[in-house]
Amino acid sequence: MEDWKIKVSVLWIFYAVALVGYFTLYLVEPGVLEQFLLSGEIGGEKIGPELLLFFAILVLAPLTMAFLSLILKDSANRWANIIVGIIFTAFQLIALIETLTLPTVYAYAVLMELSKVIAPALIVWYAWKSKQKA
16 A cells, blocks of 8 residues: 555544544633533534534544545545645634634644644645655
């Protein structure tokens, strides 16, 4: 198996774990869990089936990409990782900017958001670079 495919697969798993880790750490941020228990909201968003589905997709998409990165043929693999990687990088850049503009900025949040920007950006890099080797 090609080296770049394994790197990309591990980066997708890293991203998924960072995402779950961030959600977990966010819940223990002062006041967040209390607000959720009192209002059923997190960050001003009502927790309902639609939001839960969104979070499930957000966690399952990178795990699915990790698997697909190992089984897809080179051309499809490259393009899938480039396209999905760009989407996730853009999404996480927006999340990082939002985090940096909050009234209280926690170091853990910046670190986790930054790692969630770097991982998909590296995925795009490795997928793009692999094209030049073919």
